[in-house]
Amino acid sequence: MMGKRVRLALRRAAQVIPVLILATLVVFLLLHLVPGDPAVTLAGENATEEHIAEIRHFYGFDQPLAVQYLHWLANAAQGDLSHSLISSESVRTSILQHFPATLLIVGLAMLLSIAVGVPLGILAATHQGGPIDTAVTSLASLGVALPNFWLAMILVGWFALQLNLLPATGAAALTEDPVSALRHAILPAVALSAGGIAEVVRQLRSALLEVLSSQFVRTLYAKGLPPRLILWKHVLRNVGVTLLTVLGILFNRLLGATVVVEAVFAIPGMGSLIVQAAIAKDFPVVQGVVFAMVLVVILTNLLIDVLYSMLDPRVSV
């Protein structure tokens, strides 16, 4: 069985490369479609035409787009994501610096979504139509509708500014000061997880209801199994696939949503990095961050595919 899974992982990994190329190509083209010339910005005010041309030549902006892209791709393949136009810092270094903060918030938000969403989803489905179900589904609808930046500001107002329980902004490195890092991550993670919890509750509830009404569950009752065993062993294993799908999509969405939340909490994460770079037309940084994000998303999907085959024997390996 394990050999099969390794082969599956390898085959999926081979499918990753075209996706990665396509994603970075789209971003590259989009960046160059946006009006404005980075060379002009870099040259500063009152620069001469010659100076701008020189800068343009220095960074290779005068070469055809195809050449520029292939050049970037060849370097990226070797792990060289080029340097920032503004700070001339290595893009790889700044991604590695900014990524942990984002990963901490997103990871914590994922944990919260599962830890709160899964029990609530089970509770709602097993009390279908009752007051508990109504309460949980109403809360979930609210959670989906709440904008997370608004929730973020409310949380800062209450827990940071009024109650002074948690820091309002900023971040700390998990490796240097874990307690402070977690304290900084709690509010942003909670803000981010509201939508995640709601999504997990809604999807899990409907998946559970579908499985609970299926014929094989009737067989399980007919065999005289205790209801608790039916729910925890059979029904949950059967909704596992749906839950995995939801969690995969959720993780990818939280990676995107973190941009806004990082802005509210002034967290030096990937979101802040790409926003600043995009405003400054710092092409290599934008390109590098997108590259890294796509890589993370693809790896997540890969992991989920492998987990699928472990949960559902029908998935052909």
Added chain:
Amino acid sequence: MMPEQINGNEPLLRVSGLNVHFGIGAAAVRAIADVGFTVRKGERVGIVGESGCGKTVTGLALMGLLPRHTTHVTGQMLMDGRNLLELGPRAMQRVRGRQIAMIFQEPMNALDPVFTIGEQISETLRAHFRIGRAEARDRAVAALEAVGIPLPARRYSEYPHQLSGGMRQRAMIAIALACEPRLLIADEPTTALDVTIQAQIIDLLLELSSRTETALLFITHDLGVVASACTRLLTMYAGEIVEDADVDAALVAPRHPYTSGLLRSLPRLTPRKSRLPSIAGQVPSPAEMPEGCRFAPRCAHRGPLCANPVPLIDLGDRRVRCARHAELTLPGCAERRLA
């Protein structure tokens, strides 16, 4: 297990006054009306009728598997002197699978797709007996072997989707019979299978039930199955039992026009090309049930008496719910033999 009954003549199961209502309050409709019958130890009873006659609902009611919130079941279902309807959820759980087991029409949907066949048998054994994993496994493999699944030890760790339809139904039977129940309810067990497989499954059920003295309750619309497999025939129409008779007697001389109609609509292999007689119309829905005989609107023999409700009349060797049973001579499917 309970020892043999105090009274040797007491049947395995005695159902009386069984009523099932769907829905609550004023909107409730009666799907099963005053159903009563007995099943003796090792007996093979067939329940026939068109779709919507209440056959499956009767089976599910016996198993206590009707949804508690939306159905209301009243009456008596006596087994070992206990009324199964009065048992609490825990006690009923111990009856299901252990005393009464049930197999269903669609073996693909009836098995959990993400657990192995073997696990689905062992967990049943472990739910009813105090045995360890290893013993449960051994007994599960034996159960697979008993239902004629080749290479049972290997099939044990296969998943339902890896088996053919016939093998799946065999596995389903293995699950149902693993704990040696005293009554097996088979709800259309062969309808979803190929014709050639159908006969094998029926033969298997007959062989196993006679070996273990398990009583069989066949729920089917296939009178051919009943004719070949059962000793007694219960005809249901619109939630009521309309005839209860010995199979041989019923096939030759049904006493209820509905049984007769069902028998006459059986296809026979004859060289003549003739249209099969069919019963016109359809089963009335519970909401628009006739006040008198429920079959009267479709009955070719109806008379003035049929406007009144008809009780199930006990004729000694059979029971029939027809006001004109004494004056009618109805055709069956088997010819009367003279010799």
